[in-house]
Amino acid sequence: MWQDDSFTSRIRDFKASITAHSQTIKSEPAARPLPKNHSRAPPSVATRRSSLILSDTQTRSFTSPSLSILSASTVSQTYSVLSVCLAKSTMDKYGSGLAAFQTFCDSEQVPQASRLPADEFLLCAFAASKAGSMVRSTVQNLISAVRAWHIVNGAPWNGGLRLAYIMNGIEALAPSGKPPRAPVTHRMLELVCTEVDISSNEGLCVRAAAATAFWCQLRLGEIFATSRAVSDQTNIPSRDDLSYDLDAAGSMQLRLPWTKTKRHKGETIIVTRQCGSTDPISALHHHIQSNRPSAFEPLFSFRTPNGSLSCLTKKRFLSICNKIWSSHGLPHTTGHSFRIGGTTELLMGGVDPDVVKTMGRWSSDAFLRYWRALEVVVPLHAERLRAPSTQQRPKALKSAITKKRVRFADARIP
Template sequence: MPRCSKPTRDDEAAQRHQRRAASKPYGLSRRRPGSQQEKPKISREAQDKIQIAIQNAWAQPTLKKYGASLEAFLRFCDKENIPDSQRLPAGEVLLCAFAASRAGEIAGSTARDAIAAVKAWHVVHDADWNGGLRLKYTLRGVEHLAPSTSKHDERPPVTAAMLDILERKLDHSDPKDAAVFAAACCAFWGQADLGELLSTAQGSYKQGRIPLGSDLKPPPTRLGSRILRLPYTESKGARGEDAMICRQQGPSDPIRALANHTAINDIEPDLPLFAHRNKRGELVCLTRRKFLDRCNEVWARYGVSTRTGHAFRIGGTTELLLAGVNPDVVQAMGRWKSEAFRVYRETYIDLLAPLHAEYIGV
């Protein structure tokens, strides 16, 4: 008979492990097999509410951008003859292939946005997401391979001098111009994105997304500043935040601009704060597009290049930093959640310092 070999230390350790596992009814986790995969049975009504909530997790501009990226992903799958069953959920190899499909042609941020769109699609359909370490390094490689032509120049900010131009050239007795100037001053000195103040829909607005007349809190503070409630912000969502609109010396004082605007347009508490009366005396919502068109129309006469919505927030932050306001105060006033806002000082200081010096009379 063959002789039995003496158990090794590894064999003894394995036997001890088996005995410990056997002493517990469902293994080390004390869970029944398959319990992690089981989902609670909930009503159709509850499922529908989950779906509605998830579909409203992204802002409309983001969804529009994601829609184009998802179409690109599906076209890529068609080109590669990927079966429908392998598109959702998509394996990591497919995700990497899509991310790398335009390497050397696009910016890294473009590839990341496209992958984010595909991920959102998976979330909406409750499909497993298989993006992992390999996808992470693929996206990093796409970023390193991005051509110089794919990198946009830094968006130039609005400056205090540009607000002074608006103050001189807009007609402050005109309802629309009064609303435009008040919105410009509040966006700049309140360090607010235009999407937090103005509607993006043509001729209408979405409840709970932009300030109403009642969101401009009375009475003014002891120093004359006002609190403006922002019902929806990018960082806090529907919880909203309070923006401090501080009185300023000079032509672009937002408190004076608000007083003129609300008096001329007779803003009602339950309608958008930044609205204006039309020829029939009806309040018309000032949209982001109409606001930017009017501002850029005035600035173009002075050779100023077109500005975008975010340029107001960038400009207000930079102006305050250049004026020597404590960065911690700027961060708190601008509701910045990270140190990223300090980059604006480094990015624009060489560009704006001469203009700032001229503006304050140095």
């Protein structure tokens, strides 16, 4: 039986393979021909004990001829760049997808030599085995994992029209989908901001993070560390990434060093002043004043009782929020609900959809897909378009916003 190695570990093996490769083969000018029996096989994406990597003889049949010409340093540089082409989360998902493919091949007793590179019918059979139990997007992710193996190994990809037809069939046979994730409402944010223990440094940090994530439509992974350790947290904003007092209201500018779409190019967002207990500006000021992170320490970190600084993680943040909500009879909520909740609240507040889209850094398709409470949002922007007086529509809109926001909040709070 094939033993699973995570895709992350396989990618990490690049550098080890590259180092060994560079030490055993001397760099040679490109113009200098190599001996005919010389083999310069690409570094493995998996360790040699894994069946995901073909033998050198098998690999040689589909790898680029230039591998036998280029110098070791050039080959090393190429695979070094390739080793960081995917985010860790993506590599982890691909690892699970490759494991599922190998498990399917095991169950069908497909010989190792016939698995990878995979012919189109094997790909179709693998995908078809998930029909009726998985939705199309889930199966597509599994196929993408197998395709990634082919790309990294330089193997031909045989997925074509027949595989596309299979995917259409999977969509037709898909099980009933889950209902869309409910957003975090403004009332839910109020519960967190008013009931979290702000006598503790962690509570102040949670309140500031919740208000900022909601009003700025953030993905929680863009602001929270994966561990409590303060060192080496380069992908999340530090206190120095926050700029103060952009206008008279005190709105701020926050630089995100890493985002899902821009990766390490990062993006800049605006943190706007709001009314009441959910104001992110006030919450950020109190948090920074109490926890005192230095300029280059994570923005959302807090002082422990012994005075050391600890990062607020996504897991800990959601645990605190859900504990508060569950005490009010509300269901468990995921991190993405903050982003879609902030989007919905801004739309319900009458903010122009184009402005909301820009603030949230949405692509057009995703923006529409994640809208919630359309029965509230659409009338706010489409009713009374031909009011007899230009003064009547804003007044009617303001009244409608107040009534429908209350109705929507009541539907979420028992």
